[in-house]
Amino acid sequence: MPRHCSRRDFLKAVTAGSGAALLPTPMLAQDAAPRVVVVGGGFAGASVARALRRADPAVSVHLVEASRTFTACPFSNSVIAGMRELAIQQFSYDKLAADGITLVSASAMAVDAQPRVLILATGTRLNYDRLVLAPGIDIRWGALRGYTEAAAEEMPHAWKAGEQTLLLRRQLEGMDDGGTVVISAPPNPFRCPPGPYERASLIAYYLKTHKPRSKLVILDAKDAFSKQRLFLNAWKELYPEMLEWVPLSKGGAVTEVDPATKTFTTDFGKHQASVGNVIPLQKAGRIAEIAGVADRTGWCPIDPVTFESKLVPNIHVVGDAAIAGAMPKSAFAANAQAKVCAAALIRLLRGEAPPAPKLINTCYSLVAPNYGISIAGVYQPANGQLTEVAGSGGVSLIDAPHSTRALEASLANGWFNTITSEAFG
């Protein structure tokens, strides 16, 4: 059961909060504007920059991002399956600039944590009071034998949306009817836990519609995955002869790939693909390692109240790069973490202690264009981690009618519009 506070505690909290608001604002008005530098213009970085400006226009916010355009990953599986165009996934940073965020179009190269300077590839040095790293993921090239950047041109990962998304789509469009698509899914943790299975579903939908003699095989390094029963039931109903999932225990773990022949090797044998999609092992984006905020896992341990790094003070990490306990690496989670982090930063810059937050995640997946399923969760700090609130969360009902699946598909579409509007619109 969730913890319940007493009515007296609640009123005390409300009164204390309003009392604090009546006090003269310390420091901010008198001193130079506090400076927050954000690295990474994805859902996490854009959201934290915007939330900071909205909460306190006196805070100076720089957003460092090398790309002029952001390409969103959610719904990019629909682009791969030919149901959606990539342009719908793309957003400029113009509206962020209009909010008073200073956009810096450059790559971050180094961090000097003492005296708090971010150094850009251009040589520019940006001083910060607080640095927020939202670098998303990088691919662990070479962690899977044979999978290099060059190999990704033959066997796309399409796990960062953009050219890779279009490459995988073109390969599917060019495949003969009767071909075999192979997707390899990585061990945890990775960006978008239900993503490989949504992708398999929508590619299967494409094959069923356009190339019905074809097959799709998922080679999985795991025996369990997000929304598993919902996916397995839907596959049985929608793609019974077409889609095969090979779990770890049945020989699903891929040990090597050969891009020249599009062959996946497992301990149990070889799978030759007409189209091969390698969803690779991942780690926090490069600047996290450079800044010293990534641990040996490649991800970034953080304080669950402030998202401040447990390794380097005054640097905060939000989104996929962070080790956020029970929260998944999703766009929804990145946006939710960003807003909590921004509120904490405002407090910290005023010399106040941020209160314990609560966060929500909701992730929709499409199994077919009109068939949506979801997972949701509520999280709070406990024992130094973000943990799921007992009794909350879970997945769509296993026996829901088709009308519910259709409703969830429309909610998924609405969610995309809402989250991209909040971050970029």
Add this chain to the structure above:
Amino acid sequence: MRMSLASGLVAISLATAQAASLEPPAGASSCTGCHPANASVETPVPPLAGRNAADIVAAMEAFRSGQKPATVMDRIAKGFAVEEIQAIAAWYAAQR
């Protein structure tokens, strides 16, 4: 111990007046991931800003108890105590 809905309403009206200028209470900032902060966004999900606080509380209570049909809101409502729901509702009621 849980508050009754009626006694909670007193707290809501008190809190609504004070909530507008404060930072969002725990949990509130996540809501706009689905409930659009910008009312012109195309989605079946209703915006929360400016809604009656008692209506938000009643809806959340009904989601939590299973009385109101839901897709995800039943699962989310179960993650919040009634006092937290009241604070979130008061804060959104005060937003414009």
